[in-house]
Amino acid sequence: MSIRIQKTFEALFALEDIRQIFRESLPTGFDAEEEALFRQRVAEIKTILGDLEAGTGSPKVTKIAGSIDLRTREEAYINIQPIQAAGRLTAEARKALISYGDGYSTCDACRKPFRLDKISKPGIAEFHADLAKFVNMDQARVVPGARRGFQAVASSLVGKGDSVIVSALAHYTEFLAVEEAGGVVREVPLNSSNIVTADATAEKIEEVKRESGKIPALIMIDHFDYQFANEHEVAGIGRVAHQYDIPFLYNGAYTVGVLPVDGKKIGADFVVGSGHKSMASVAPSGVLATTNEFAPKILRTTAMVGDITKRKFGIKEVEMLGCTLMGGTLLSMMASFPTVKTRTLKWDEEVKRSNYFIDRLLRITGSRVLSEYPRKHTLTKVDTTGSFDTVAQTHKRRGFFLSDELSSRGVVGEFAGATRTWKLNTYGLTWDQVRYLAGTFTEIAEKYDLTISERKRS
Amino acid sequence: MSIRIQKTFEALFALEDIRQIFRESLPTGFDAEEEALFRQRVAEIKTILGDLEAGTGSPKVTKIAGSIDLRTREEAYINIQPIQAAGRLTAEARKALISYGDGYSTCDACRKPFRLDKISKPGIAEFHADLAKFVNMDQARVVPGARRGFQAVASSLVGKGDSVIVSALAHYTEFLAVEEAGGVVREVPLNSSNIVTADATAEKIEEVKRESGKIPALIMIDHFDYQFANEHEVAGIGRVAHQYDIPFLYNGAYTVGVLPVDGKKIGADFVVGSGHKSMASVAPSGVLATTNEFAPKILRTTAMVGDITKRKFGIKEVEMLGCTLMGGTLLSMMASFPTVKTRTLKWDEEVKRSNYFIDRLLRITGSRVLSEYPRKHTLTKVDTTGSFDTVAQTHKRRGFFLSDELSSRGVVGEFAGATRTWKLNTYGLTWDQVRYLAGTFTEIAEKYDLTISERKRS
Numbered sequence: 001m002s003i004r005i006q007k008t009f010e011a012l013f014a015l016e017d018i019r020q021i022f023r024e025s026l027p028t029g030f031d032a033e034e035e036a037l038f039r040q041r042v043a044e045i046k047t048i049l050g051d052l053e054a055g056t057g058s059p060k061v062t063k064i065a066g067s068i069d070l071r072t073r074e075e076a077y078i079n080i081q082p083i084q085a086a087g088r089l090t091a092e093a094r095k096a097l098i099s100y101g102d103g104y105s106t107c108d109a110c111r112k113p114f115r116l117d118k119i120s121k122p123g124i125a126e127f128h129a130d131l132a133k134f135v136n137m138d139q140a141r142v143v144p145g146a147r148r149g150f151q152a153v154a155s156s157l158v159g160k161g162d163s164v165i166v167s168a169l170a171h172y173t174e175f176l177a178v179e180e181a182g183g184v185v186r187e188v189p190l191n192s193s194n195i196v197t198a199d200a201t202a203e204k205i206e207e208v209k210r211e212s213g214k215i216p217a218l219i220m221i222d223h224f225d226y227q228f229a230n231e232h233e234v235a236g237i238g239r240v241a242h243q244y245d246i247p248f249l250y251n252g253a254y255t256v257g258v259l260p261v262d263g264k265k266i267g268a269d270f271v272v273g274s275g276h277k278s279m280a281s282v283a284p285s286g287v288l289a290t291t292n293e294f295a296p297k298i299l300r301t302t303a304m305v306g307d308i309t310k311r312k313f314g315i316k317e318v319e320m321l322g323c324t325l326m327g328g329t330l331l332s333m334m335a336s337f338p339t340v341k342t343r344t345l346k347w348d349e350e351v352k353r354s355n356y357f358i359d360r361l362l363r364i365t366g367s368r369v370l371s372e373y374p375r376k377h378t379l380t381k382v383d384t385t386g387s388f389d390t391v392a393q394t395h396k397r398r399g400f401f402l403s404d405e406l407s408s409r410g411v412v413g414e415f416a417g418a419t420r421t422w423k424l425n426t427y428g429l430t431w432d433q434v435r436y437l438a439g440t441f442t443e444i445a446e447k448y449d450l451t452i453s454e455r456k457r458s
Numbered sequence: 459m460s461i462r463i464q465k466t467f468e469a470l471f472a473l474e475d476i477r478q479i480f481r482e483s484l485p486t487g488f489d490a491e492e493e494a495l496f497r498q499r500v501a502e503i504k505t506i507l508g509d510l511e512a513g514t515g516s517p518k519v520t521k522i523a524g525s526i527d528l529r530t531r532e533e534a535y536i537n538i539q540p541i542q543a544a545g546r547l548t549a550e551a552r553k554a555l556i557s558y559g560d561g562y563s564t565c566d567a568c569r570k571p572f573r574l575d576k577i578s579k580p581g582i583a584e585f586h587a588d589l590a591k592f593v594n595m596d597q598a599r600v601v602p603g604a605r606r607g608f609q610a611v612a613s614s615l616v617g618k619g620d621s622v623i624v625s626a627l628a629h630y631t632e633f634l635a636v637e638e639a640g641g642v643v644r645e646v647p648l649n650s651s652n653i654v655t656a657d658a659t660a661e662k663i664e665e666v667k668r669e670s671g672k673i674p675a676l677i678m679i680d681h682f683d684y685q686f687a688n689e690h691e692v693a694g695i696g697r698v699a700h701q702y703d704i705p706f707l708y709n710g711a712y713t714v715g716v717l718p719v720d721g722k723k724i725g726a727d728f729v730v731g732s733g734h735k736s737m738a739s740v741a742p743s744g745v746l747a748t749t750n751e752f753a754p755k756i757l758r759t760t761a762m763v764g765d766i767t768k769r770k771f772g773i774k775e776v777e778m779l780g781c782t783l784m785g786g787t788l789l790s791m792m793a794s795f796p797t798v799k800t801r802t803l804k805w806d807e808e809v810k811r812s813n814y815f816i817d818r819l820l821r822i823t824g825s826r827v828l829s830e831y832p833r834k835h836t837l838t839k840v841d842t843t844g845s846f847d848t849v850a851q852t853h854k855r856r857g858f859f860l861s862d863e864l865s866s867r868g869v870v871g872e873f874a875g876a877t878r879t880w881k882l883n884t885y886g887l888t889w890d891q892v893r894y895l896a897g898t899f900t901e902i903a904e905k906y907d908l909t910i911s912e913r914k915r916s
Contacts, residue, residue, distance in 0.1 A: 002487070005480055011503075012473050013553045018510075019466055020549040022533035026894050027868020029460070042511045045469075049507070052476075053500045064557060065550040065793040068580050071557045073566065075480035087561020087785075091478040092523040095471045097559050099522060099529045101552055101790065103545020103734035103741055108531065122526050144602035144742050147779040155638060168764065172771040176779045179762040180613060187766040276561035276785055282740065283561055283785030284602050304637040306626065308645040313630040321605040321634045327545075327734055327741035328786065332559065335523040410485020436484050 005075045006059045007052035013061055014045045073412055078433050081413030082379055083226075085427035086258050086278040089332060093280055096335035097328050105327045113315040116323035116330075117141060127334050134341060135256055135271045137263040137289035141299065141317075142275075142325045142333065146253045149272035149288035150177035150220065152319035153249055156298050158183035162217035163208045165246070167196045167232060169225035171253065183217065193372060194228055196221060198236025205244055215244055222251040223261075227423075228371040229254060229379035238267025247294065253277050254379065256287065257340050258427065259347040269294050275329065280336035285329040353434040354378040354426045360438035365451035366390065370421060378427040389419040391448045405444045411437060463533045464517045465510035471519055472503045531870055536891050539871030540837055541684075543885035544716050544736040547790060551738055554793035559786045571773040574781035574788075575599060585792050592799060593714055593729045595721040595747035599757065599775075600733075600783045600791065604711045607730035607746035608635035608678065610777035611707055614756050616641035620675035621666045623704070625654045625690060627683035629711065641675065651830060652686055654679060656694025663702055673702055680709040681719075685881075686829040687712060687837035696725025705752065711735050712837060714745065715798050716885060717805040727752050733787065738794035743787040811892040812836040812884045818896035823909035824848065828879060836885040847877040849906045863902045869895060 018041045025034050051057030063069065073079050074088055089097070100106070100122075109121040117128045132140035143149045150173060158164055160182035166174050168187040178185050188196050188204045201219065208216050219241045223234045234250055241248035249270040255261050256273025257280070263271040275285025290298050299317050306312075316322040325333070354375045361367050366386025371377070388402050395401040399417040406414060415422045426434055445452055476499045483492050509515030521527065531537050532546055547555070558564070558580075567579040575586045590598035601607045608631055616622055618640035624632050626645040636643050646654050646662045659677065666674050677699045681692045692708055699706035707728040713719050714731025715738070721729040733743025748756050757775050764770075774780040783791070812833045819825050824844025829835070846860050853859040857875040864872060873880045884892055903910055 002480075008473060008477055008480070009557065012470060012477075012556050015466060015470050015473070016549050016552045016556070019470075019533060019552070022460075022463055022466070023546075024888060024891075026890060027535055028894075039511065042507060045507060046504075049500060049503060053497065064553045065796055068554055068557075068789065068793055071560075071563055071566070074560060075477060077485055081562075081566070083565065084560065084562045088481075089559050089561070091474050094474045094477070094556070094559055095522045096526055097555055097786065098470050098474070098552070099467065099526075101547050101555050101740055101786075102529075102532060102542065103547070103739060104539075104542045105529055106741075107541065108529070108539070144606070145779075145784075148602070151779060168767050170764075172760075172774055173780055175762045175764070175769075175771060176760055176774060176776050179760055180776050180779070185762055185764060187764045189766050281561060282559055283564075283787060284742070284783055302630075302634055302637055304633045304643055306628075306633070306643060306645045308647050309626050311633075313633060316630055316634060318634050318638050321603075321609060321638070322631055325742055326603075328555065328559075328790075329741065331526065332786075335526055338523055430482060432484060433482075436486075 002055070002076060003057060003059070004052055004055050005072050006070075007048050007057060008075070009070050009072065010061050011045055011048045011052060014041060014048060017041055018045075077407070077410050077412040078429065078437055079413040080411065080424040080426060080437065082423040082425045083277060084413065085378065085425040086280065087274075087276040087283070088280060088428060089282070090280045090336045090339045092339065093282070093332040093336040096331040097282060100331035101328045103327055106330060107326060115315050116326060122331065122334065124330065124334070127337065130337065131287055132289050135252070135261045135263045135273070135287070135289045136265065137268070137271050138292040139295045139299065140287055140289040141320055142330055143286045143288050143320070144324060144329070145276070145284035146251065146272045146274040146286040147173035147177060148284070148324075149270070149286055150174055150249070150251075151180060152288060153247075153270050153298055154178055154181040154183065154218065156300075156319055157247055158217045163212060163214070165201065165204055165208070165216045165219040165221075167221050167225060169194070169196070169222065169227050169230075170220065171222060171226050171251070174220050174251065186216065188221075194230050195372070196232040196237070198233045198240050201237045202240045202243075205240070205246070216246055218249060219246050220249040220251060222253065224254040224377050224379070226254065228381050229377035230372045231376045234268075235266050241269075242267055254377065258344060258350070258378075260344050263289060270298070275333050279333055279340050282329045282332040285325055285333055350378050350427055351376060353429060353431065354380065357426050357434050357438050358382070361441055363453050364441065364445040365453055379423060379425045381421060381423045383421045385420045387445065387450050391450070392419040402444070405447070406440065409440045409443070411440050460513070460534060461515060461517070462510055462513050463530050464528075465506050465515060466533070467528050467530065468519050469503055469506045469510060472499060472506060475499055476503075535865070535868050535870040536887065536895055537871040538869065538882040538884060538895065540881040540883045541735060542871065543836065543883040544738065545732075545734040545741070546738060546886060547740070548738050548794045548797045550797065551740070551790040551794040554789040555740060555786050558789035561785055563785045564788060565784060573773050574784060580789065580792065582788065582792070585795065588795065589745055590747050593710070593719045593721045593731070593745070593747045594723065595726070595729050596750040597753045597757065598745055598747040599778055600788055601744045601746050601778070602782060602787070603734070603742035604709065604730045604732040604744040605631035605635060606742070606782075607728070607744055608632055608707070608709075609638060610746055611705075611728050611730075611756055612636055612639040612641065612676065614758075614777055615705055616675045621670060621672070623659065623662055623666070623674045623677040623679075625679050625683060627652070627654070627680065627685050627688075628678065629680060629684050629709070632678050632709065644674065646679075652688050653830070654690040654695070656691045656698050659695045660698045660701075663698070663704070674704055676705050676707060678707040678709060680711065682712040682835050682837070684712065686839050687835035688830045689834045692726075693724050699727075700725055712835065716802060716808070716836075718802050721747060728756070733791050737791055737798050740787045740790040743783055743791055808836050808885060809834060811887060811889065812838065815884050815892050815896050816840070819899055821911050822899065822903040823911055837881060837883045839879060839881045841879045843878045845903065845908050849908070850877040860902070863905070864898065867898045867901070869898050
């Protein structure tokens with residue numbers, strides 16, 4: 001890692017130590033001892049800044065709290081890890097987190113009726129309205145991850161033994177949400193291109209009806225799945241859902257926050273997104289949006305009354321368990337939101353860069369793309385059994401040779417040791433970074449005498 | 459706010475802007491344009507540092523992401539807000555957050571079997587073992603807030619119409635968790651000192667048995683409640699629970715992380731704690747610990763099988779919905795943990811400072827403490843109807859006069875406008891800060907000619 005990156009972290013940490021002096025002092029200002037400590041810390045930062053500028057010095061801080069390594073992979077490397085790319089914080093989110101990291105930091109100005117989404121300072125109420133509009137739904141709530149959105153919906157709509165239609169590429173958290181509610185998943189099979197179609201969904205509904213005598217309680221489909229990031233027929237499925245009058249949950253974990261999502265146009269009754277996956281936010285965070293039709297059911301407020309005290313907490317929403325993201329998670333979402341809104345409009349460019357990289361990878365003879373191609377997403381599953389894996393067969397480091405070669409060139413995030421089928425994500429990389437990334441793979445291929453064709457193959 | 463605090467934030471933010479240059483550059487280093495931008499930013503920080511040291515300059519950054527105010531109340535004020543005190547981050551947690559704020563930052567080295575609590579780099583697996591030991595239970599999981607711990611337990615143990623014993627001072631999230639599971643809360647009445655006793659709990663169990671013909675499915679009791687922070691008879695209730703063979707959930711939202719908790723000694727089957735309330739962590743975070751007896755039930759792994767694909771996700775825990783805190787929330791817990799462990803051993807000092815402040819407040823004639831007294835906790839409910847509220851009656855700012863007087867002296871966190879019954883928390887304040895706080899209330903009382911006695915009254 002560059003010493004400059006190290007010194008950037010050391011300067012940030014030293015400033016946190018300064019901040020701590022303020023926290024432990026009186027509001028009236030420093031006493032002599034605190035002033036001396038403060039000046040000493042400032043002097044230290046000046047030294048760090050000198051090293052930062054010149055690129056000199058040696059690492060002075062290598063652990064946090066005695067045991068946690070600094071994480072600098074986003075600064076020091078190009079990171080192509082499949083699920084991390086669109087969850088990287090924006091600089092604004094990092095600033096918000098510095099400012100609002102403390103536990104219940106959102107609650108300074110919490111007033112009646114005492115609910116997170118009603119707080120106006122910071123602008124949490126407004127953010128909720130913006131979020132709903134962002135996915136073109138009527139109401140939105142923040143939740144601790146997309147999975148907690150699935151849970152809230154499943155818990156409200158799925159009874160014991162009920163069937164829930166999911167994709168044959170459904171994320172495991174959908175399975176768990178259905179299981180927790182007492183339901184049973186019924187998968188829609190993929191077509192030959194690994195796509196979930198509207199027709200196949202309709203057939204599956206009919207199958208469930210025939211077998212159980214009941215229509216499914218819910219349909220949950222991922223717009224782009226986590227395996228191939230293939231695009232599934234969500235709008236068609238939305239129409240099918242409405243024909244059968246089955247509520248439809250649109251799983252936007254890989255879309256909300258990176259590309260434009262119009263829930264009503266899709267025909268979704270619920271739009272679920274992930275903050276840490278696609279909205280440049282701290283985990284666990286996410287969004288659950290719904291219609292005015294379903295809001296009273298999913299966002300129902302508590303009806304429980306204390307038998308002795310007669311206490312009621314009427315404003316609190318049962319499935320949300322009251323307030324959901326009471327601090328840094330929410331503020332990181334809010335601070336990233338202006339950037340997130342803008343970046344969804346530049347999705348075509350992201351897809352172009354994704355295809356640019358995949359094209360170059362495919363020129364390395366024997367490489368294949370398992371996802372639909374050309375790519376419609378930045379997450380891709382590739383198969384390098386015919387290229388890099390042929391090297392791994394005889395290399396003393398086996399599949400790890402590729403990780404070694406990549407990381408020595410500043411690329412990380414591939415699944416370490418994997419040279420057959422693996423996933424990568426180019427989201428958020430600049431053109432320079434994507435070209436560098438493609439060049440890196442080509443360079444490694446050349447080093448090991450793999451054939452490189454002039455034209456791409458698929 | 460002191461200009462020095464402002465400049466500390468500006469320096470932190472400017473360093474985040476520098477960090478962003480690294481993120482957008484190639485791993486090979488800066489190009490000429492980036493180098494120029496970098497040097498310009500370093501120069502800016504030098505200017506900020508000059509102002510920081512000298513206490514000069516004017517605010518240059520007042521908003522994050524265009525709309526979010528800087529939150530500096532922990533630096534600029536003494537904050538006595540009832541629920542925020544023990545959730546303030548340690549400096550180490552803030553450093554961890556700087557380093558690990560990005561979405562799925564915990565997942566860099568996630569390997570088989572692909573579950574958060576199995577990750578060893580950073581030391582998440584070890585942290586889970588430490589957490590269990592910390593509350594003297596067999597197993598622990600991190601959860602998105604204590605409420606999600608209640609939910610996991612209620613969802614596993616409480617069936618439709620089942621009774622759950624809670625305290626007449628139960629937190630609303632317990633009500634919601636029971637309601638979501640389909641159960642009904644049955645409150646244990648308080649004794650004349652506002653304490654939930656073991657005897658009253660046993661009587662309530664008998665009452666439920668008589669009325670419903672069934673013993674309750676679960677007992678959930680707060681060790682210290684959120685209203686008065688009175689200490690309830692948890693060890694006795696643990697014994698009663700075992701006599702009736704009813705699972706007992708110990709709600710440690712106000713204890714785990716501030717005072718020593720021994721789950722087995724208490725007889726708890728579940729210990730639930732809150733990260734953002736009492737463990738100096740980012741929200742939403744918390745811990746759910748249990749015994750080897752109950753772990754297979756509460757932490758059961760998924761049994762769901764895809765009907766088409768035959769997919770199984772066997773290692774994933776249903777109630778956890780798989781992984782729970784995949785980034786900055788968890789890392790803040792981990793980084794604060796060494797401090798948190800140590801600070802629980804200094805709880806007596808915290809209670810002394812709490813009593814010191816309350817004693818001084820009670821010397822202001824007409825002030826009362828509604829919580830048990832002497833205090834056993836740092837959170838306290840007071841009644842100043844006979845003191846500060848007499849001023850508010852005729853003051854043109856009404857109850858807000860007290861907020862004005864407090865904030866002009868650097869104290870915040872009281873409920874703005876409240877001069878009758880309100881809550882405060884002295885947790886984490888130094889002796890100097892507590893003395894200052896007590897002096898502030900005395901000074902305000904003197905200013906408004908309230909009588910101050912030499913000896914405390916209760």
